[in-house]
Amino acid sequence: MNRIIGKYKGSEEGPLLVITAAMHGNEPAGVKALDLLFKMLEVEPVTNPDFVYKGEILGLIGNVQAYNSEKRFIFKDINRCWNVDFIKALLTAEESSLQNEDHEIRQVIDHIYAEIEMTKARKLYLLNLHTTSSDNGIFCIATDIKESIRIAHDIHAPVILGLMKDIEGTTLHYFTETNMGIPTVAVAFEGGQHNDPISVRRCIAAVINVMRAIEVISPEHVENQHDRILQEYSASLPEVVEVIYKFPIEDNHTWQMKPGYKNFQKVKKGEVLAMYDGKEVCSPSEGLILMPLYQAQGSDGFFLVKEVIEW
Numbered sequence: 001m002n003r004i005i006g007k008y009k010g011s012e013e014g015p016l017l018v019i020t021a022a023m024h025g026n027e028p029a030g031v032k033a034l035d036l037l038f039k040m041l042e043v044e045p046v047t048n049p050d051f052v053y054k055g056e057i058l059g060l061i062g063n064v065q066a067y068n069s070e071k072r073f074i075f076k077d078i079n080r081c082w083n084v085d086f087i088k089a090l091l092t093a094e095e096s097s098l099q100n101e102d103h104e105i106r107q108v109i110d111h112i113y114a115e116i117e118m119t120k121a122r123k124l125y126l127l128n129l130h131t132t133s134s135d136n137g138i139f140c141i142a143t144d145i146k147e148s149i150r151i152a153h154d155i156h157a158p159v160i161l162g163l164m165k166d167i168e169g170t171t172l173h174y175f176t177e178t179n180m181g182i183p184t185v186a187v188a189f190e191g192g193q194h195n196d197p198i199s200v201r202r203c204i205a206a207v208i209n210v211m212r213a214i215e216v217i218s219p220e221h222v223e224n225q226h227d228r229i230l231q232e233y234s235a236s237l238p239e240v241v242e243v244i245y246k247f248p249i250e251d252n253h254t255w256q257m258k259p260g261y262k263n264f265q266k267v268k269k270g271e272v273l274a275m276y277d278g279k280e281v282c283s284p285s286e287g288l289i290l291m292p293l294y295q296a297q298g299s300d301g302f303f304l305v306k307e308v309i310e311w
């Protein structure tokens with residue numbers, strides 16, 4: 001599989017929308033969604049002569065090598081490498097000297113800078129499509145830019161604020177106006193379980209909702225039947241939440257989450273949530289649990305979030 005899943009050029013001027021999939025190689029749903037989306041966009045003007053797209057789209061695979069081997073990554077997680085100094089060094093390095101996943105990151109960034117240059121875009125939107133190992137990881141991650149929160153909200157999945165301060169080096173950290181040279185707004189979408197066919201449909205819906213939110217298509221264009229899946233899922237969940245607590249797991253410690261916790265489930269202060277090295281881990285406050293860790297690997301046991309009413 002090539003890094004470029006597709007490109008699309010609208011008939012009118014507009015922003016550059018970069019959509020990445022398989023930043024983690026074991027997340028094929030986003031790739032399938034983008035593949036289908038580019039096909040839908042090719043057909044749209046045929047069936048709908050009034051269709052207008054404003055600007056350009058570039059769809060990219062993040063980690064091609066890992067994607068081809070169906071692994072999260074080969075040597076390192078490329079969604080934890082986007083520190084400004086590291087990327088700067090990467091951009092000036094001799095390409096043949098790059099090792100491990102570094103050539104993947106370099107190619108992603110080279111493609112995006114080249115596309116900005118070529119399209120002369122005056123604004124950049126970045127949408128990262130991800131999926132998770134668990135069944136119910138469906139949410140959006142916004143940066144602290146107001147427009148990012150608004151776009152994430154329009155995706156129709158719960159929006160998590162304040163997650164970026166607990167993680168370093170994600171694409172959301174790097175894709176800013178300072179680093180990209182033009183106004184830049186980034187959002188990430190987690191579309192559900194890695195190999196669930198419905199995750200593909202959720203990713204398609206998320207992309208179309210983003211295109212509507214940033215007004216590169218009119219709301220009545222591009223059929224969006226899959227949006228119903230997101231709307232139904234999110235109906236009983238908070239629209240915007242903020243991270244209030246994270247339980248860090250250090251290396252060489254044993255972690256066992258109590259069974260049955262689901263994302264956005266209410267927990268009470270003092271409730272026993274897990275065992276850490278055989279000792280009880282109690283919830284430090286009331287809140288909603290997010291990303292309870294049931295798999296063997298991971299450095300975050302769980303997050304607590306609370307609903308944000310005004311955002």
Ligand SMILES: [Zn+2]
Nearest residue numbers: 024027130131
């Ligand atoms: Zn991912």
